[in-house]
Amino acid sequence: MFVDEVDIHIAAGDGGRGCLAFRREKRVPRGGPSGGDGGHGGSVYIVASPHTNTLIHYRFHPEFTAPRGDHGEGSNRTGRTGADLELPVPVGTLVHEKTGDPGHPYRQLADLAEEGQRVLVAQGGRGGLGNAHFATSTNRAPRKVQPGEPGEVKDLRLELKLLADVGLVGFPNAGKSTLIARISAARPKIAEYPFTTLTPNLGVVGLSDDRSFVVADVPGLIEGAHRGLGLGHQFLRHLERTKVLVHLVDISGGSARDPVSDLDTIRRELELFRPELAAKPQLVAANKIDALDDESRVAGLSRRADELRLPFFRISAVSGQGVAELLEAAWNRLLAERRSSTLVS
Numbered sequence: 001m002f003v004d005e006v007d008i009h010i011a012a013g014d015g016g017r018g019c020l021a022f023r024r025e026k027r028v029p030r031g032g033p034s035g036g037d038g039g040h041g042g043s044v045y046i047v048a049s050p051h052t053n054t055l056i057h058y059r060f061h062p063e064f065t066a067p068r069g070d071h072g073e074g075s076n077r078t079g080r081t082g083a084d085l086e087l088p089v090p091v092g093t094l095v096h097e098k099t100g101d102p103g104h105p106y107r108q109l110a111d112l113a114e115e116g117q118r119v120l121v122a123q124g125g126r127g128g129l130g131n132a133h134f135a136t137s138t139n140r141a142p143r144k145v146q147p148g149e150p151g152e153v154k155d156l157r158l159e160l161k162l163l164a165d166v167g168l169v170g171f172p173n174a175g176k177s178t179l180i181a182r183i184s185a186a187r188p189k190i191a192e193y194p195f196t197t198l199t200p201n202l203g204v205v206g207l208s209d210d211r212s213f214v215v216a217d218v219p220g221l222i223e224g225a226h227r228g229l230g231l232g233h234q235f236l237r238h239l240e241r242t243k244v245l246v247h248l249v250d251i252s253g254g255s256a257r258d259p260v261s262d263l264d265t266i267r268r269e270l271e272l273f274r275p276e277l278a279a280k281p282q283l284v285a286a287n288k289i290d291a292l293d294d295e296s297r298v299a300g301l302s303r304r305a306d307e308l309r310l311p312f313f314r315i316s317a318v319s320g321q322g323v324a325e326l327l328e329a330a331w332n333r334l335l336a337e338r339r340s341s342t343l344v345s
Helices: 056-060 175-185 259-273 297-305 323-344
Strands: 005-011 044-049 063-065 084-092 095-096 106-112 118-124 153-160 166-167 201-208 212-219 246-249 281-289 312-316
Touching: 005 056, 005 084, 005 118, 044 095, 044 106, 063 084, 084 095, 084 153, 095 118, 106 118, 118 153, 166 175, 175 201, 175 212, 175 323, 212 323, 246 259, 246 323, 259 281, 259 297, 281 297, 281 323, 297 312, 312 323
Parallel strands: 005 063, 044 084, 166 212, 166 246, 246 281, 281 312
Antiparallel strands: 005 153, 044 118, 095 106, 095 153, 201 212
């Protein structure tokens, strides 16, 4: 089960109470105060882990509390500090804090885009001072201690955005799952009915000379996805980190749709979801060329791609025809984007 958004409640540990104690030793009259400090409470951290790829664990266990600090003891012994609590999440997770403000209900705390990245989300409470801290020349037997401070309590939203270099977009049954299965070791469900893919899939594409990149296949879009039709655009967030988008368009007669209309519809849905996503470099792949029964369908799509100044490819995800050329073009575009990013930074 793929879960990419959850709400959790976290509480850092409270600090331990300071101790009220006095020395009681033979031949040491009026030994004075000896109450130790309380231990600090444990803090809560969220860590980007390569060993998990979904947030499903937090769907069924949404509450976490770090251990509290131990109370101080006599003989100036400080209480033990509570152990910190680390919550592993997939690389690419965004951490948001609920603010309670209707205008801005969430505040981003961190973007865990790198393996091992660690962020403090709730600070443990400070331990209270024992009575040994309050002795003065005029008050040699203080009976004052401090309680431990409470740990921070927060409500968080964790949102996963997959890390991929190239994203595949298109209508249901355009052949995205078939293509990702051909070019990588990913094995998504493939069937001849709409919305076969219900969750995003990732695959690693290997090219010659040890070149590789990660490709993401998201569930198919339809017109009105931005209004929640079909599967809506709930999975489009996984394309926000991609550098290049590939439009996979079914040009066979089996879909009974116009390929040009399909391309324009998907581009419009991307624009309505987030303009920055629609502005990414894009390629157009006319898929199912092996099942083409009307050459005018692919010719019309090619003309539309030329109008949009988008590279155009004729491919068959089933037979592999034209796939190598598409992958090389995606790699070259990806390489250009990486160099551009390096120059900007």
